Amino acid sequence: MLKLSKKIEYGIQALQYMANNSGNVISAKEISEQLNIPYDFLSKTLQILNKNGIIVSQQGIKGGYILARDPKSTTVAEIIKALEENAIIVDCLAEDEENCDRINVCTIKNPMNKLQEKINYLLNNTTIAEFSEV
Amino acid sequence: MLKLSKKIEYGIQALQYMANNSGNVISAKEISEQLNIPYDFLSKTLQILNKNGIIVSQQGIKGGYILARDPKSTTVAEIIKALEENAIIVDCLAEDEENCDRINVCTIKNPMNKLQEKINYLLNNTTIAEFSEV
DNA sequence: AAAAATCGGACTATTGTTATCCGAATTAAT
């Protein structure tokens, strides 16, 4: 398994939708209906993206969200991080490496790290803008 | 999340161990003890790798496993497939694409596929041999 | 015959993901 969560998938799709409607405040309801994403789940996702600076919210009636930045400068890596997830392929590459109870028997850390860095490069170099270009 | 399963992680580490002891038949018990991997779980993993041609088993006392091929020609992508898992980042890129109930509202298939292909390239070009070079 | 190993199926425990619910706060329009 090497799958992105629905939170990330929906998040990216929602950001893509917002990028394609830039200038307008878009409500969670609109995105939910247009993209057939469960409303409550999407709301949570957008709230997290707002909290972490990827989008800006406007509360109250007529409220909704707008992209905080140029789609060209928002990377998939940043979105994943903003959604409070990560893209780490094996436990031992997590920040708190000392935490891994396999550290003493681990013989794959270095080679796995090479692979990880290449994946990071891809995620750091794919932006929301690329999702807008259909 | 973009994590490899323990089955894959243990599998790769076990193959790496076998590559470093090539020529010898290695038992699941030995690998389990040396690498501190749960025996039953590892056994299952090795049996699947055997069934799908990555390693060759020898039954009975003095039995165990040997790599079926040159470590240089066994890729991570092949290992994942042999373990009957996959490395597909979003559902809609699975083989049975028609199966995805979001196909009609999906606006991310093409861009996600580009990312997927780049990841596939990495997995197809990383071999067990690279895990042996410490 | 015994011992040490693979084989294979079933099962359980644990965790992680996905989805839902509900009440509170905010804001615009009436």
Next chain:
DNA sequence: ATTAATTCGGATAACAATAGTCCGATTTTT
């Protein structure tokens, strides 16, 4: 002021996937 539409935020439930365990059968060497 009131109402309506929205975001906010915490709790919880339903579901799925992962990880780990157990046990008996089979194979093969000694």
